[in-house]
Amino acid sequence: MSFKPRNLLLFGATGQIGAFILDALLSARDEFERIAIFTSQNTVETKADSLVRLKKNGVEIIVGEISDEEAVGKAYEGIDTVISAVGRGAILAQIPLIRLASAAPSVKWFLPSEYGTDIAYSPASAYEKPHQGKLKIRAYLENKIEVPHLAYTYVVTGPYADMYVYLLGEGPRAVGGWDAKEKKSTLVGEKGEGRVSLTTMKDVGTLVLATLRHPAESWNRALKVNSFTTTPAAIQAEFERQTGGERWTDVTYTSLPELRTLENQAWESGAPTAPLITLRRIWAEGGTLYEKRDNAMIGEPPVQTLEEVVAQELQRVNS
Numbered sequence: 001m002s003f004k005p006r007n008l009l010l011f012g013a014t015g016q017i018g019a020f021i022l023d024a025l026l027s028a029r030d031e032f033e034r035i036a037i038f039t040s041q042n043t044v045e046t047k048a049d050s051l052v053r054l055k056k057n058g059v060e061i062i063v064g065e066i067s068d069e070e071a072v073g074k075a076y077e078g079i080d081t082v083i084s085a086v087g088r089g090a091i092l093a094q095i096p097l098i099r100l101a102s103a104a105p106s107v108k109w110f111l112p113s114e115y116g117t118d119i120a121y122s123p124a125s126a127y128e129k130p131h132q133g134k135l136k137i138r139a140y141l142e143n144k145i146e147v148p149h150l151a152y153t154y155v156v157t158g159p160y161a162d163m164y165v166y167l168l169g170e171g172p173r174a175v176g177g178w179d180a181k182e183k184k185s186t187l188v189g190e191k192g193e194g195r196v197s198l199t200t201m202k203d204v205g206t207l208v209l210a211t212l213r214h215p216a217e218s219w220n221r222a223l224k225v226n227s228f229t230t231t232p233a234a235i236q237a238e239f240e241r242q243t244g245g246e247r248w249t250d251v252t253y254t255s256l257p258e259l260r261t262l263e264n265q266a267w268e269s270g271a272p273t274a275p276l277i278t279l280r281r282i283w284a285e286g287g288t289l290y291e292k293r294d295n296a297m298i299g300e301p302p303v304q305t306l307e308e309v310v311a312q313e314l315q316r317v318n319s
Ligand SMILES: NC(=O)c1ccc[n+]([C@@H]2O[C@H](COP(=O)([O-])OP(=O)(O)OC[C@H]3O[C@@H](n4cnc5c(N)ncnc54)[C@H](OP(=O)(O)O)[C@@H]3O)[C@@H](O)[C@H]2O)c1
Pocket: 011, 012, 013, 014, 015, 016, 017, 018, 038, 039, 040, 042, 043, 066, 085, 086, 087, 088, 089, 090, 113, 114, 115, 116, 117, 157, 158, 159, 160, 163
């Protein structure tokens, strides 16, 4: 394949994961002619400083609403690759973004907002509530009648390691996590020995950049990538090792049946944490494990380790 992405447009680039993706792309600024971001007026007002910094680093800022088809169509002029990192609230808003991209003569490749759990892991995945929006996006991208002229890649990273290792501020402690300041934790699974694959947010950026560097290997497929595979028990051991070697005394366990009960209760009561508890249950059931991950297909870029993530979390809580 002779195609190389040279002119990029990002949606959601100033969001939680979009910022890491943009950082990684900027680390390879010379490989691209244009790096443009399409961002809302709201972001222009609320994140003015970071936009000034981005401009200084050679990022083109296009201001508009993603629902404004004329503005999106204009932004696509000269763009060959679109990377979307819009938030969960805007997943379905990508349908017109994809339709317009397919119609734009220069756009060849679309990476929709994924960067999470494998939504096609097993036949049961089709029924998981948090997956429904992203499943519709995949079906649309793969519909050659609706979208005849666009390659796609789903960058599937599993849960973010940096988020997995802290105890949620909202929702019950029983859903799992670590409070490194208070030295207390809740491990999901009887002994916390179930394996889970995690990706740091920095590595999501690294892996998206590696994807762009390997179009032939990445086009029209899901890439299942991650930083490392571990267990809650191994994370606990690493926290204890990096906090002086003493065993933490406040460590509790949540079994899978208990997590399922919490999940059902959250959905029944309409708790905003319900989708997250479902995702945690999917992760605890092994929904992030593959026979082989795809990092090698995109050049095996260097990724972070559990030791680094725990050190980073300790620094965060102690600063
Ligand atoms: N694997 C994990 O553990 C994990 C964790 C969190 C998120 N994710 C995934 O990562 C992707 C991005 O999520 P995020 O948390 O980084 O996104 P986010 O920070 O909530 O939002 C990203 C950007 O999307 C744009 N946006 C426009 N309309 C929106 C709307 N109605 N609702 C939300 N965002 C809107 C906004 O940018 P502008 O103002 O510039 O338009 C916003 O800054 C999603 O697919 C999400 O499922 C995965």
